[in-house]
Amino acid sequence: GQNIDQPTEMTATEGAIVQINCTYQTSGFNGLFWYQQHAGEAPTFLSYNVLDGLEEKGRFSSFLSRSKGYSYLLLKELQMKDSASYLCAVYASGGSYIPTFGRGTSLIVHP
C-alpha cells in the first residue's frame, strides 16, 4: 500500500519562514502535489513536483527528492491568512490516476 507521512500540527510567527515535510513510501512515483485547505473549505492547488529539485512560486516553494521519498513545502514571509491545513498528495504506480493524500499538517500562524 501507499504511505504518506506529515506532521500533524505546526506553529509559526507572522513574518517567519516555515518548512512542512512530507515523506512517502509508494509503489512507483508519478508526481507530488501540495494543496492548501482552510477550515471548512475546499483544498486548492499550491505546487507540483515530479523531478528532483526546488520549484518556487512567490512566497511558496516545494522541494522533492525522489531517492529519499521526501518533499517539503517552504512558506516565507508568513501571513495570518496562511493558517490552514497543508496536504501532501502523491501519484504512485503507472496507470493509477488516483492520488494518495497525507493526513495534512495544520499550520497555525500567530502574531
Add this chain to the structure above:
Amino acid sequence: GAGVSQTPSNKVTEKGKYVELRCDPISGHTALYWYRQSLGQGPEFLIYFQGTGAADDSGLPNDRFFAVRPEGSVSTLKIQRTERGDSAVYLCASSPTASYNEQFFGPGTRLTVL
C-alpha cells in the same frame, strides 16, 4: 468560469435513511473524483469517473455506496442505509482528464448521520 459545485452543502439524516450528494464539475473536465474526509484527516479516495464510466471504484467502502455520472458531467453519490460512521465531508474534484494532474475541488457536502 465556474468552479466545482456540490449540493447540498450540509445534510443531516437519520441512521438507516438514503441520501444523494450531487457534484457539478468544471465544464469540459472529463475526470471526476469523489473523496471522503474526516476531521483531521486527508481526503480518502472513493471512486473516479473518466467520462460516463467508473474507471476505478476500489475506494467505495461497501455496497451501500454507489455513484453515477450518466451524461459525463454531473455526478451523484448515493448512500443507502446510512450509518453514523458515514458522517464526514464528501469532496468532489474534477480535472481536464484522468492523468497525473492537479485536481480542482468543490466545497464539499458535510453529511451528519444521527
